Amino acid sequence: MPPSKSHQPSPLKVLIVDDESLIRCGLEKFVKNEGFTAFTAGSGTKALKIIEEQEPDIVLLDMKLQDSIDGLEILKVIKNSRPEIIVIMISGQRELYSAVAAMKLGARDYQEKPIDFDKLKETLDNIREEMSSTGGAEPGELQCVSEKMRKVFAITKRLAVKSDLTILILGESGTGKNYLCQKIHEMSNRRDYPYLQIGCSNIPDNLIESELFGYEKGAFTDARNSKKGLIEAANGGTILLDELGDMPYQFQSKILKLLEEKSFRPIGAIDDIPADVRILAATNHDLNAQVQHKEFRLDLFYRLNIATIELPPLRERLDDIPVLADSFLKTFCRKYDTGGKTIDEKGMKILQNHPWPGNVRQLKNLVEKLVVLSDSEIIAVEDIKENLEGVLVEVPVGKGAEEMGLPADLSLEAMEERFIRKAMDKSGGNQRKAADFLGLSRDALRYRLKKMGL
Ligand SMILES: Nc1ncnc2c1ncn2[C@@H]1O[C@H](COP(=O)(O)OP(=O)(O)O)[C@@H](O)[C@H]1O
Ligand SMILES: [Mg+2]
16 A cells, blocks of 8 residues: 555544542643643543453553552553553652652553653654654764764664663753663663663652662551562662762762662662672763762762763754654644655755754754644744744843853853853844844944854
8 A cells, every 4th residue: 555645644543541630620621732632530440441452552640549459550550451552650749659669560650740741742752653664763873973973873882782881971951861871772672671761860868769779568657568669669670760969968879889889779779789780870960060069979970971972962963953853843743744744955944053051952843833833745944933033032141051051161251152142143144233233333243153153
């Protein structure tokens, strides 16, 4: 059968299970907006009925239901009868411990209440990409053409197969650290075991130890039963300590011990337990500087510094931009069922001239926005400019680069160039107007334009 251009796969089905109707409605709206077909259930009994009748692809499952059947029970039933269904648990802060149990039972991920919709969106998008055979890179393949990323990929391949080796992944926010870690897991012979991530910055200091290591019965007042931690839940697999730079200082020595002795001790336990997991760590912080400020332990830094992969910011690998943009176009055209849309050469040039402080994540978000708002097959250059400008306008003036969401190492010169380009764009290329915008004399502007090669 010849491939027909208009053919789009039908939207994935998402079942939302939560006993709070407000959350149910909110999630339903969100999920529909994201292009899924939504079903909802307020009780476990109803959830099981819908799973039987509608065969959903994804289930968003609240941990606690008013019902006699709670979230974990439903998860068990799903994983027994329909293991291909992807389950994302939703838990309150207090239920984090059961979230660990849920991951162990085969849940893909857990989202804490209040729900972070950006994070949930990213998770759902990634699932959708995985489920559509045509889009994205093959497992163990990275989308990269630039010299820099090819080097990164070569190193990654070499290190990934050493399946006990701890790797530290560095890079600005949005450069693809989590993406790379997932690939590392898939490339290693741990791929058939769990891959778990723990965000060190969104877990309260006092919870991180019990999250990772678990605890014994009676270890503290609430500990009526013993609980396993993520390390045990991931047995045989890989754990990513995400945003490692934010890990509490006091806890870092325990991570060092874990790395050096490959064992850990649950809270309240007498003996150490051997840990059969690979540890990956990622951060967008400058660990060197953190060591100097006594926020990060020097010994742990040395230990982690053995195998590092640094992801270059997007503005340093311009060749990747068209490749990534094309792949994101495919993804989002499918998601919104728009038919194929493209960005032409001129549009790509504009994208390649942008500094991308939010890196690949920002490019991905922009492409999504363009797909949604554009009504032509070739995305109009004006649309691109306008939406990039939106990104620039949001930058507040008079704060440190970090606070502005800009990379800290962006030079004054680069900033100047950006503002000048923007002023020239705004004034339609009229130098007098642009000079006015910038508060410069025409001569001063001309001098700078010349310096920039314009
Ligand atoms: N090389 C790549 N190819 C395709 N998608 C990518 C690539 N790098 C990053 N992404 C996507 O960009 C987004 C941000 O990546 P992520 O790994 O979360 O960044 P970080 O952890 O560094 O902040 C994710 O949606 C991810 O899937
Ligand atoms: Mg990340």
